[in-house]
Amino acid sequence: MTTIEAQRAHRGEGTELPARRTRKRSPYPSWFYLPAALIYGVLFLVPTFASFYFSLTRWTIFDSHFIGFDNFVNFFREPALVSGLTHTLVYAVVTSGLKVVLGLLLAVLLTSQIVGRGYLRSVVFFPVLVSTIGVGLTFTVLMNPERGLINESLAVVGIQGPGWLTDPSYALLSVALVDVWKGVGLATLIFIAGIVSIPQEYFEAARVDGASPTASFFKIVLPLARPATVTVVILSLIGGLRSFDLIWAMTRGGPGFTSDVIASVIYKQYQAGFYGLSTAGNVILFLVVTAIILPLYWFLSRKEVEL
Amino acid sequence: MTARRPRRNYWLSAVAILASIVVFLVPFAFIVLTAVKDRQQAALLDFSWPENFQVVQNFVDVVKARDYMLIIAFINSTILTVASVAIMVVLAAMVAYVWQRRKSRWNLLINFLVLSGLIIPPAVVPTIWVLQKLGLFRTMPGLILVEVAFGISFAILLFRAFIATIPRELDEAAIIDGASPFRLFFRVIFPLLRSVAITVIVVQSVTVFNDFVNPLYFLPGDQNATVQLTLYNFSSQFTSQYNLLFMNILLITIPPLIMFMFFNRRIVAGMTSGAIKG
Known part of the structure; x- marks a missing residue:
């Protein structure tokens, strides 16, 4: 019994306790993720996802013009x-x-x-x-x-x-x-x-x-x-x-x-x-x-x- | 252990030390020697003893070049390194702590994101686009945040491995004593992370200080050049003044050298952390 209890305590709450109570009182608050997630999301994830779209455009930072796969075609046509x-x-x-x-x-x-x-x-x-x-x-x-x-x-x-x-x-x-x-x-x-x-x-x-x-x-x-x-x-x-x-x-x-x-x-x-x-x-x-x-x-x- | 090998292999040792001198020490000696030569002798590019030492003269010349550009660059690099590493350490420790302590369905996603940060090459021009939208392109704060975003994954992994060794009983005791989550982390846990924090600080400051690519893209222009950019620009400007070029190389090698002399163990610990667990 005691070992099981100890294991449970070790695993932390979340699975055992009602979800609402955990969210309110967890000693490990989710907002600790927030500042890092913000910087990482804005400066790494957004550009990574945006790159898929912008690679399909003719682009001058200010406006972009969709041209399909032309850039990739150009890339593979140019021997250099x-x-x-x-x-x-x-x-x-x-x-x-x-x-x-x-x-x-x-x-x-x-x-x-x-x-x-x-x-x-x-x-x-x-x-x-x-x-x-x-x-x-x-x-x-x-x-x-x-x-x-x-x-x-x-x-x-x-x-x-x-x-x-x-x-x-x-x-x-x-x-x-x-x-x-x-x-x-x-x-x-x-x-x-x-x-x-x-x-x-x-x-x-x-x-x-x-x-x-x-x-x-x-x-x-x-x-x-x-x-x-x-x-x-x-x-x-x-x-x-x-x-x-x-x-x-x-x-x-x-x-x-x-x-x-x-x-x-x-x-x-x-x-x-x-x-x-x-x-x-x-x-x-x-x-x-x-x-x-x-x-x-x-x-x-x-x-x-x-x- | 005497049974392990009867005696040291002196012959092999001699070969190894000789080879290390030729392969690793000669290039550094070449940097130092060329940095203190006069202009004519440095232009010969040979490995020779300087005929007249111009240590002070070359130092002053390279510092004065282009309106004390090197001083500005050192100040910029220091600001960049200190600010980005400080932010990285605090934010990475917070993420690693909650990630390690709390079991939730988000953990898999975090794992995926952290590994992505290590593997995926950053998309350059779209990052410029985002920075431009935020008004941070060509600014020091923008570059600082970029360094944080690109370097934080590695820091999180180091912190997480260390936090796993801190017993949970400590958290529980602090909670019973009535500590808020904020106090629990910053007063109880964070001070315990000192040793791994030093590792992260040393490894990441060497990385950021030596970074060339990100300043090249995100902070162009002479006004706020970093030391690596300045060195690169000098290389095209000083084609006939190799003594000054190598004095510049020598100067920017000194900060990592100091780090290495004081924190050798920490650097090794940080950089090999993945070796045993895989």
């Missing part, structure tokens, strides 16, 4: 804009893939017995906190094809470095590499938190059974750090698909349109005054993000339950 879509996907996949692999390796390294662990963790993580624009401008200088530090260092060992940001076939990947440089610290931290939460007994038992370090990595660390992997994949995919500031600071989408992504297309169309087209880009980005993140999240967390 369509390539923005593929670049976004390439950028997101490359950055999040590298962050997962490098982050996991670094996390294993930084949880092992190694000298200077604290120093290494700090130095890997610090770039996460530095201004993206600052990082972008610094690496633009370091990647200068003739005088930049990277190519000069490569020249010392006799390698002719490419024009990282000036060669159309490398520009997007170079920016992606800088993104990984800046973001891998966060992935590493998340993996470290995941690995540290694995009980030590598992590793000891594996060692007693004569498992090699490689075997315990694949059989213990990899499956049990799965929630961390899911977090890293989801976070870095969201970040990669939406990324704008690093690309804008380094190449502004160039040379040509070879490093344009959807977010930079949105900005360029906005600057040019094509508000409807810009908003259509926003809707496409919304659809791409949800079409990738939702099934992936569902798939990854379902697998977790099965384990």
Whole structure:
């Protein structure tokens, strides 16, 4: 009896008590939601819903003119804009893939017995906190094809470095590499938190059974750090698909349109005054993000339950 | 634990430390060195020791540039960061508290909205349209509210996880003592949230301070530029004065560096909070 009562009390009122009384006397008033809901609703939800309508119009902030799907048709007819879509996907996949692999390796390294662990963790993580624009401008200088530090260092060992940001076939990947440089610290931290939460007994038992370090990595660390992997994949995919500031600071989408992504297309169309087209880009980005993140999240967390 | 590994792997440690210096420290050293060089040497873009140090000269030049633009920008960024993070902390704690404590059919909807706030890319031009209707476009209050709206989801999730660890018995005791809901929250619960509030404050102020995209769209114009916008504008203006450009980068790296030195643990706690629960 007492436990049931305690459970009831724990669950709070609402289900047991008459609804009217609860509403009046609840110690957890609904109006606590109100200020946050107002700001979030007006500045996030309303624009999100409005974007679906305005993407179907020719629009100058002050008046809009319904034109159906013309903006989307234009978007997919213009090669420069369509390539923005593929670049976004390439950028997101490359950055999040590298962050997962490098982050996991670094996390294993930084949880092992190694000298200077604290120093290494700090130095890997610090770039996460530095201004993206600052990082972008610094690496633009370091990647200068003739005088930049990277190519000069490569020249010392006799390698002719490419024009990282000036060669159309490398520009997007170079920016992606800088993104990984800046973001891998966060992935590493998340993996470290995941690995540290694995009980030590598992590793000891594996060692007693004569498992090699490689075997315990694949059989213990990899499956049990799965929630961390899911977090890293989801976070870095969201970040990669939406990324704008690093690309804008380094190449502004160039040379040509070879490093344009959807977010930079949105900005360029906005600057040019094509508000409807810009908003259509926003809707496409919304659809791409949800079409990738939702099934992936569902798939990854379902697998977790099965384990 | 001696049984875990017989001895430290010194060879691997040496390689790791060497690699970390090349990959992570050299770029920062490059920023510092270039920032204190004179103009001619900085233009070489090489990694070398400055021939004559111009620390004070460069600092004064970059601060004075374009009528003390950098000072204005630092003031603007400070106002933006302090105001938006303060609002975010109070409002997010209120939402998280009621959301965690009360079981109702709204909870599913709130969950959905909070996750949407984390995932969905904000619609830029429609937000400008809303701000314009409200008379808040190109104003600091408008940008502050935008930062709150875009950042509050993350803050709510952190607060909610922490509030779940505060026993309900505490609420009940306060209610029996006759505390109103308002007093219960602000006098009893909110002070207990100190540690997670610090985490939220540190993580969100670094985010807002470093934000480039939102000021670019919602607060254009030189009058109220933030530090990130100023840096970006300097980069096109100072193409021949790399020493000043890097002095600027150095200056805006200092606030996050201070945060990092004092609150390393808190930042790590906040940013890894999703790792174990998934």
